[in-house]
Amino acid sequence: MLQNSTTSLISRFIPISFTRFIHSKSTTNSLKHKKSALEVKQNSALKQTQTSQQQQLTKYVRYPYFVARTRMKELPVYVDVKNGRTRILTEISRIEGDSEALCDDIRNELFYWSQEKNLIRVNHTNNHVIIKGRHGLVVKEWLAKKGF
Structure with a gap:
């Protein structure tokens, strides 16, 4: 109970x-x-x-550098006109990795005929490769052939 x-x-x-x-x-x-x-x-x-x-x-990584594309899927190669249109520069931006190696490859493969030492240089502050002259189309085609 x-x-x-x-x-x-x-x-x-x-x-x-x-x-x-x-x-x-x-x-x-x-x-x-x-x-x-x-x-x-x-x-x-x-x-x-x-x-x-x-x-x-x-x-599949073949190079010590990588050139990333922009938002619009374009290669980041720009032609910059300075000093009252007397100085024309081609600039490659968005480089990841060894930009010096990219500079050397461009110098050896595209501008092997040039005797000028200062034709191609690297801006280490923002990791850009700068080429004297209007070479945007040539550089874009070369980067596309490389697979970037």
């Missing part, structure tokens, strides 16, 4: 909806653990595909 009275007292103070809430919480926690295990498997699979993609990308 005492046991029945205690259970009836407990049932009076704890509503049925609360007991359902407790039971539903325990089942959702187990589902969360199951989801997290699935997420872990998916994340590990994603990491494996990312590492394989990175390995493929590292295989």
